[in-house]
Amino acid sequence: MSFKRITDLDTPCLVLDLDLFEANLQGMQRSVADTGRHLRPHAKTHKCSEAARRQIEAGAIGICAAKVSEAEALVASGIGGILITGPVSSPLKIERLVGLLERATETMVVVDSAFSVGLLDRELARRGLRMNVLVDLDPHFGRTGVPFESALEFADGLGKFQNLRLAGIQVYAGHLQHVAIYSERREASLCVLREAADIFRSLRKRFPECSIFSTSGTGTVDIDLEIPEITEFQPGSYVCMDEEYLRIGSAANEDAFETYAPALRVLTGVVSANQRGFVTVDAGFKAIYRDGAIPRVFDARYAHLNYEWFGDEYGKLQAPAPGTSLPPLGTVLELVVSHCDPTINLHDRFHLIRNGEVVGEWPINLRGCCR
Numbered sequence: 300m301s302f303k304r305i306t307d308l309d310t311p312c313l314v315l316d317l318d319l320f321e322a323n324l325q326g327m328q329r330s331v332a333d334t335g336r337h338l339r340p341h342a343k344t345h346k347c348s349e350a351a352r353r354q355i356e357a358g359a360i361g362i363c364a365a366k367v368s369e370a371e372a373l374v375a376s377g378i379g380g381i382l383i384t385g386p387v388s389s390p391l392k393i394e395r396l397v398g399l400l401e402r403a404t405e406t407m408v409v410v411d412s413a414f415s416v417g418l419l420d421r422e423l424a425r426r427g428l429r430m431n432v433l434v435d436l437d438p439h440f441g442r443t444g445v446p447f448e449s450a451l452e453f454a455d456g457l458g459k460f461q462n463l464r465l466a467g468i469q470v471y472a473g474h475l476q477h478v479a480i481y482s483e484r485r486e487a488s489l490c491v492l493r494e495a496a497d498i499f500r501s502l503r504k505r506f507p508e509c510s511i512f513s514t515s516g517t518g519t520v521d522i523d524l525e526i527p528e529i530t531e532f533q534p535g536s537y538v539c540m541d542e543e544y545l546r547i548g549s550a551a552n553e554d555a556f557e558t559y560a561p562a563l564r565v566l567t568g569v570v571s572a573n574q575r576g577f578v579t580v581d582a583g584f585k586a587i588y589r590d591g592a593i594p595r596v597f598d599a600r601y602a603h604l605n606y607e608w609f610g611d612e613y614g615k616l617q618a619p620a621p622g623t624s625l626p627p628l629g630t631v632l633e634l635v636v637s638h639c640d641p642t643i644n645l646h647d648r649f650h651l652i653r654n655g656e657v658v659g660e661w662p663i664n665l666r667g668c669c670r
Contacts (some may be wrong), residue, residue: 302317302412302638303656303657304655304656304657305366305631305633305650305652305655305656305657306631307516307568308566308650308657309566309630310566310567310568310582311566311567311581311582311586311587312415312493312565312566312646312648312650313371313563313564313565313566313643313648313649313650313663314537314563314564314565314566314633314649314651314652315562315563315649315650315651315661316560316563316564316648316652316653316654317562317651317652317653317658318561318653318654319560319562319597319624320350320353320538320539321353321562322560322664323537323538323559323560323562324346324353324354324357324537324542324655325357325527326355326558326559327340327520327534327537327539327559328354328358328359329478330520330521330524331524331532332522334360334524335534336524336529336530336532337359337360337530337531337533338354338531338532338534338539339359339360339361339363339380339382339385339513339531339532340354340359340361340362340363340534340535340537340666341362341363341364341365341516341532341533341534341535341622342362342363342364342365342369342522342535343363343364343365343366343369343535343640344478344535344536344538344539344640344643344645345535345538345539345642345663346369346640346643346664346665347438347643347649347661347662347664347665348357348372348373348377348378348664348670349376349661349662350538350661351373351376351378351650352376352377354538355378355380355435355618358459359380360380360470360531361379361380361381361382361522361653362378362381362382362383363381363382363383363533363535364381364382364383365383365384365385365512366383366385366397366401366668366669366670367383367387367392367395367396367670368665368668368669368670369480369559369665369668370383370396370399370406371395371399372397372630372664372665373665374402374403374406374507374574376416376664379403379405380405381403381405381406381407382406382407382408382433382469382513382533383396383406383407383409384409384435384471384533385409385443385659385670386408386409386410386411386412386443387408387415387419388412388414388418388467390413390418390495391416391547392502392670393415393418393419393422394422394451396408396419396422397419397426397428397430399422399424399425400428400430401426403476404425405431406430407430407431407432407433407466408430408432408433408444408471409432409433409434409435409469410432410434410435410436410457411437411443411444411445411461412471412666413433413453414531414649416432416456416457416460416463417460419460419462419463420461420462420463423462423463424461424462429462429463429464430463430464431463431464431466431661432457432463432464432465432466433465433466433467433468433469433513434457434465434467434468434469434502435468435469435470436449436454436456436468436469436495436498438470438471438472438475438491438495438539438551439491440472440473440474442473442474444469444470445538447494447495447498450468450498450502451498451501451502451505452600454502454505454506454509455505457509457537458503461541462504463504463572464506464508464578465502465508465552466509466510466651467499467509467511467512467530468498468499468509468511468512468513469494469511469513469514469521469651470491470492470495470512470513470514471514471515471516471533472488472491472492472514472516472519472656473516475487475488475491475518475519476516476518476519476544476574477518477543477544477545477547478518479546479547479548480548480553480562481541481548481549481550483518483545484518484519484522484547484548485522485637488519488522488523489522489523489526492523492526494527495512495514495545496512496526496527496528496529498639499504499512499528500528505537507636508643510530511530511531512528512529512530512531512656513529513530513531513533514529514531514532514533515529515532515533515534516533516534516535516536516560517535517536517537517667518533518544518547518556518583519549519560520534520537521549522657523608527585535640537558537559538559538562538641539561539562539563539639539643540559540560540561540562540563540635541561541563541591541635541638541639541642542561542591542592542594542595542635542636542637543558543562543591543592543637545592545635546592561597561635562635563635563636563642563643563649564597564633564634564636564641565582565586565587565594565633565634565636565642566631566633566634566650567580567581567582567614567631567632567633567634568581568630568631568632569585569616569626569627569628569629569630569631569632570613571628572626572627572628575617575644576617576618576621577607577615577616577617577625578616578625578626578628579609579613579614579615579616580613580614580615580616580632581612581613581614582594582607582613582614582634583608583610583611583612583613584610584611585611585612585613585645586642586645586646587634587636587637587643587645588636588637588640588641588644588645589608589637590636590637590638590640590641590652591604591636591638592637592638593605593637594606594609594614594634594635594636594637595634595635596623596632596633596634597632597633597634598633599636601624601626601632602628602659603618603619603623604616604617604618604623604625605617605619614634614663616632643663643666644663644666644667646663647666648660648661648663648667649661649663649664
């Protein structure tokens with residue numbers, strides 16, 4: 300691929316700033332490794348095997364996947380050390396999961412019900428395999444996981460399934476990652492994880508092979524490092540970042556989370572400038588996922604403009620006051636996205652950039668892997 304300027308790309312499209320991506324990647328890896336723990340980052344954010352490969356090359360012990368289909372795509376690309384972080388509870392998915400284990404023997408999955416454990420054990424027995432599982436604990440969120448008060452009983456029940464090995468626990472407090480006030484986020488996360496740590500210590504006494512405590516997201520890693528029992532962290536958004544994360548408070552700044560930079564942006568072009576006070580750009584709901592914060596103009600010259608949703612195909616860049624300069628027709632701009640994970644799932648590839656030049660592409664090969 301010949302080098303070209305970022306403004307030569309067709310819009311709307313995703314761009315990934317490699318300098319910022321690599322700084323984010325190294326920063327998170329270093330912060331975890333410096334405490335003697337491991338990083339198993341989540342692929343559900345970038346949905347890209349090449350990005351996962353870079354994370355492993357930087358020192359990650361493996362990769363998390365939300366769904367069996369994500370794990371299948373990663374394994375097909377030669378990525379190993381996969382933990383599937385969502386429960387698998389249908390016979391069809393169990394068959395696919397065990398088929399995946401045949402190709403990647405270190406694959407692990409979380410469990411939270413006797414029903415799914417029974418299905419998994421029978422399929423493993425049929426194929427003559429054994430599998431490591433983590434008990435998924437519910438951090439008082441109610442989405443998935445075994446309630447804390449039932450954790451020991453549930454773990455004891457796994458003992459009757461000969462084809463499963465209890466390798467550890469997972470606790471992911473997704474509902475706490477974007478709590479805006481840092482002190483409140485810190486208090487809530489530490490409260491949940493201290494309770495989980497008590498359970499983990501009890502399990503280790505009963506089951507010596509129970510050695511993994513996997514947890515945390517981008518918004519709480521710096522907090523959760525204080526829990527000594529945690530063995531590995533599974534953040535995802537840190538390599539890309541979005542406005543939803545960048546607007547929460549942090550230890551260093553009560554108004555912003557600046558530890559990781561917005562490596563991911565959507566490139567958009569001004570397609571209409573016929574109105575006063577705003578211009579229309581070609582990035583709407585189909586290019587940027589609406590849930591989360593409001594997209595922000597990344598370009599310093601036009602950072603004063605406010606993005607507004609303007610339909611499936613379009614966005615509006617609104618001037619904050621009369622007489623404010625607006626970009627002329629044909630101008631190409633970068634937007635920091637509202638919510639990186641589902642925005643990435645709308646696109647086929649990352650256009651890789653350094654210093655304003657396009658230097659390559661990575662296919663988003665896990666796009667659409669929601670099963």
